[in-house]
Amino acid sequence: MQRVFLRGYRITLKDIYGIHGTVTDLVQCSEHGLQEETYVCKHLVLSLRTDEVIGFYWSSKPRGDAWCATCEKVRIAEGGSSGDWNERSEAFADIKILCGACYDRVRAINVV
Numbered sequence: 077m078q079r080v081f082l083r084g085y086r087i088t089l090k091d092i093y094g095i096h097g098t099v100t101d102l103v104q105c106s107e108h109g110l111q112e113e114t115y116v117c118k119h120l121v122l123s124l125r126t127d128e129v130i131g132f133y134w135s136s137k138p139r140g141d142a143w144c145a146t147c148e149k150v151r152i153a154e155g156g157s158s159g160d161w162n163e164r165s166e167a168f169a170d171i172k173i174l175c176g177a178c179y180d181r182v183r184a185i186n187v188v
């Protein structure tokens with residue numbers, strides 16, 4: 077079953093709910109329908125299929141961009157513990173779009 081939708085059409089909540097005026101992008105998931113768009117590293121996308129626990133790091137906001145333990149090692153190696161992502165660490169993470177519900181599932185798998 078195709079769970080990850082990486083190339084969805086993108087519309088905004090504003091397109092649907094006009095009055096809300098938010099700019100959150102949505103993604104059409106083959107399993108969950110129209111969902112909030114989130115960004116995770118390619119390894120986390122893969123863990124959805126394998127159920128393998130590979131760690132989960134994310135930026136502060138709810139459903140913030142997320143990456144696995146290996147990406148975290150690369151990020152620190154490249155930029156230090158408080159360092160920014162750079163070209164090499166970003167290339168390694170190869171961030172993909174994931175639907176919000178799939179994101180929650182990835183987090184549930186990988187946060188122990």
Ligand SMILES: [Zn+2]
Pocket residue numbers: 117118119120143144145146147169
């Ligand atoms: Zn990763």
Ligand SMILES: [Zn+2]
Pocket residue numbers: 079105106107108109111175176177178179
């Ligand atoms: Zn989904």
